[in-house]
Amino acid sequence: MATRTPALPLDQSLHDITTDIGRIPLRFPARIPWLIAFILSLALLTLFLASITYLFARGVGIWGLNIPVNWAFAIHLYVWWLGLGHAGTLISAMLLLMGQDWRNSLNRFAEAMTVCAVICAGMEPIIHLGRPWFLYWMFPYPATMGVWPQFRSPLEWDIWAVLTYLTVSIIFWYIGLVPDLATVRDRAKKRGWQLFFGIFALGWRGSARHWAVWQKTYRTIAAIAVPLVVSVHSEVSLLFASGQIPGWHSTIFPPYFVLGAAYSGFAMVAMIAVVMRHTFRLGDIVTERHLDVLAKVTLAMGMMTAYGYVFEVFDGYYSGNAHEIATIHDRFFGIYAWSFWGAVIFNFIPLQGLWLRSVRRNPVLLFLIATSSVIGMWLERYMILVTSLYKDFLPSSFGHYTPTFWDWSTYIGMLGLFMTPFLLFVRYLPSISIFEDKEVLAREKEEAGRG
Amino acid sequence: MAEPLLGLIGEFGTADALLAAARQAKSDGFQRIDAFSPYPIEGMADVLALKHDHRIGWITSPAACSAFLGCWRSSCS
Numbered sequence: 466m467a468t469r470t471p472a473l474p475l476d477q478s479l480h481d482i483t484t485d486i487g488r489i490p491l492r493f494p495a496r497i498p499w500l501i502a503f504i505l506s507l508a509l510l511t512l513f514l515a516s517i518t519y520l521f522a523r524g525v526g527i528w529g530l531n532i533p534v535n536w537a538f539a540i541h542l543y544v545w546w547l548g549l550g551h552a553g554t555l556i557s558a559m560l561l562l563m564g565q566d567w568r569n570s571l572n573r574f575a576e577a578m579t580v581c582a583v584i585c586a587g588m589e590p591i592i593h594l595g596r597p598w599f600l601y602w603m604f605p606y607p608a609t610m611g612v613w614p615q616f617r618s619p620l621e622w623d624i625w626a627v628l629t630y631l632t633v634s635i636i637f638w639y640i641g642l643v644p645d646l647a648t649v650r651d652r653a654k655k656r657g658w659q660l661f662f663g664i665f666a667l668g669w670r671g672s673a674r675h676w677a678v679w680q681k682t683y684r685t686i687a688a689i690a691v692p693l694v695v696s697v698h699s700e701v702s703l704l705f706a707s708g709q710i711p712g713w714h715s716t717i718f719p720p721y722f723v724l725g726a727a728y729s730g731f732a733m734v735a736m737i738a739v740v741m742r743h744t745f746r747l748g749d750i751v752t753e754r755h756l757d758v759l760a761k762v763t764l765a766m767g768m769m770t771a772y773g774y775v776f777e778v779f780d781g782y783y784s785g786n787a788h789e790i791a792t793i794h795d796r797f798f799g800i801y802a803w804s805f806w807g808a809v810i811f812n813f814i815p816l817q818g819l820w821l822r823s824v825r826r827n828p829v830l831l832f833l834i835a836t837s838s839v840i841g842m843w844l845e846r847y848m849i850l851v852t853s854l855y856k857d858f859l860p861s862s863f864g865h866y867t868p869t870f871w872d873w874s875t876y877i878g879m880l881g882l883f884m885t886p887f888l889l890f891v892r893y894l895p896s897i898s899i900f901e902d903k904e905v906l907a908r909e910k911e912e913a914g915r916g
Numbered sequence: 917m918a919e920p921l922l923g924l925i926g927e928f929g930t931a932d933a934l935l936a937a938a939r940q941a942k943s944d945g946f947q948r949i950d951a952f953s954p955y956p957i958e959g960m961a962d963v964l965a966l967k968h969d970h971r972i973g974w975i976t977s978p979a980a981c982s983a984f985l986g987c988w989r990s991s992c993s
Contacts, residue, residue: 479954605987648954673938676956677966904955907931 472567472905474749475913479903485750486645486899487652493892495744503888509881516875517592525595527871534854534866538876539593541846543623544701544722545729546586546883547630548842551694552730553579554634557641558687559694566908567758569901570751573645574741575734576638577890581883582733583634587627588882590620592875619704626700630693637686643669644679645895698723705849711788712796712853715780721773728766728812729842732835735759739832741896750897753826760825760834767816767838774809788858796852800865804848811841931957938963 477485488494520527530537553575560568591597603614603624614621647669650662669675702722705713738759742751781793796805815837818824825831856863890896928934934951941949942963951960 483954644955671952671954673951673953673957673960673964674966676953677961678969680956900955907955911930911932 472570472754473752473902473909475906475910477749477906479906482750482902482906483648483652483899485747486895486897486902487649489745489891490649490893490895491653491658494746498744499888499892502884503892506881506884506888509878510885511878511881512874513878513882516871516878519871520592520875521597525593527869528875529867529869529872531864531866533857533862533864534851536593536850536854537866538868538872539589540704541850542876542879543586543589543593544726544850545843545846546582546589546879547627547698547701548722548726548729548846549733549839550579550582550586550630550634550730551698551723551726552734553577553582554637554690554694555727555730556734558637558690561687562684562691566905567755569898569905570755571734571738571759571897572901573638573641573898574737574891574896576634576641577887577894577896578733578737579634580631580638581887581890583627583631584886585879585883587631588879590623590627594620619707622700622703626697630697633686633690633693637683637690640679640683640686641898641901642894643667644671645899647671648899649895694727695719695723698726705853710853710857711786712781712792712849715777717773717776717780721770721777724766724769724773725842725845728763728770729839731759731763731766732838732842735763735831735835736839739828739835741891743828747897750902756828756831757822757825760819760831763835763838764816764819767812767819771813774813792853792856795856796848799852799856801848801852801855804844804851808841808845808848811837811844813841935959935963 473482493499528537528539530539553572556568556575557572557579561572591600594600602608602612603621605614614624643666646662646666650659650666653659653662699719699722702718706715706718708714735756738751738755742748742756778793781789784790796802815834818830818834824834851866855865926937928937931953934953935957938949938951938960942965949964951957951964953960
């Protein structure tokens with residue numbers, strides 16, 4: 466086999482990896498930046514709580530949505546958050562099953578990002594319910610009222626998609642974490658930490674029996690998780706595609722949405738990887754090669770998403786349907802054209818920089834390009850939702866949509882709902898997989914030894 | 917008075933050495949052996965001839981079936 470560039474520098478020992486990563490939860494290196502970020506995210510979380518308290522008191526009328534744009538920020542952001550989450554599963558589960566080593570430095574925090582993003586995504590339809598206290602009506606429980614969920618309703622699909630995805634993501638993340646919790650448990654000096662990590666490490670000792678059971682479980686859950694990415698985001702796209710609104714009613718939606726989701730998610734993982742690498746000085750664990758591969762995957766996903774754009778336009782014209790064509794023209798030139806062109810510019814112009822190796826390996830540029838992609842995908846979801854809804858078939862029912870203060874405060878506050886658990890995870894748990902990196906390093910050393 | 921032998925522990929530098937030692941111990945007729953490693957070692961389960969444990973499957977499969985039937989039953993009522 467041709468010699469590959471190793472993913473991890475060979476001049477470090479297995480023990481260096483344990484120390485490098487294990488020190489983060491035990492002797493946290495970046496207290497001040499973390500504290501600043503945490504206070505900021507708690508402030509955002511407070512804004513979110515205030516916004517939804519007011520929302521629950523007054524109802525969804527405080528938002529800018531109305532007929533005809535009756536789905537707005539809540540559903541737009543539901544799609545956006547869920548999309549961000551998908552990359553974690555793809556990196557962790559799909560690349561695990563494909564035997565890609567480089568995932569091992571990225572999978573843990575990507576999975577944590579998935580869990581946090583799915584929690585935020587799940588909140589969106591709930592706060593959009595209007596009467597969120599009747600949420601339990603969506604569950605198929607034997608109600609004395611004889612109420613049974615309407616399985617033909619997209620809202621019902623959301624519940625199943627999000628709950629399944631959340632459950633599988635948490636199980637997958639936790640199973641992968643167990644061996645590392647044991648490592649941190651053994652290195653902890655304080656009794657409290659020993660107990661905390663000890664309980665969640667489930668008595669892990671690294672025995673061959675443990676590893677055999679663990680590998681089987683981990684791979685099984687991975688095999689369950691990968692198809693979920695496709696099915697969950699296809700479900701999300703069907704919320705739109707099963708409606709007859711021009712601009713939505715298209716079979717291209719499921720692949721278009723899944724690719725867009727993976728694209729924004731990989732960009733998000735790249736952003737987090739750059740920040741973590743810089744803050745914790747993990748240059749030996751998350752190397753330039755990792756950034757390079759991550760950038761390549763982002764580029765590939767971005768180009769496939771661009772293909773989706775082209776075909777969405779082509780499909781509209783090809784259909785010959787006057788309303789479809791009108792919607793496309795409206796996206797190009799209408800009052801919401803900024804969201805279409807914004808999506809095109811933010812998504813695909815900076816992205817082209819990733820063709821260059823020097824840009825891919827430059828953390829600052831990669832971070833900026835990834836940020837642009839995440840913003841671009843945000844605009845894309847907005848564009849798909851609003852430009853289709855505000856003008857449908859009858860001119861008499863045309864309307865328009867402007868987000869209100871409470872739309873924005875709920876959204877910006879929700880960033881706190883994402884950041885708070887993620888920052889706690891980074892602070893208190895091994896945020897990069899220790900044992901999987903050791904496995905890679907041991908194998909690479911062996912290969913290097915053989916020459 | 918000799919103490920009864922409770923067990924033996926050896927430490928090995930590499931995965932290959934550990935694997936070779938486990939193979940040796942197994943072929944020497946030792947039954948109750950185990951190997952501890954910081955990451956999963958390819959082939960170790962085969963060397964130690966670990967038995968497949970299906971207990972969890974026997975618990976979860978009937979539970980899943982009965983949950984499904986329960987849902988189905990309550991939807992028919």
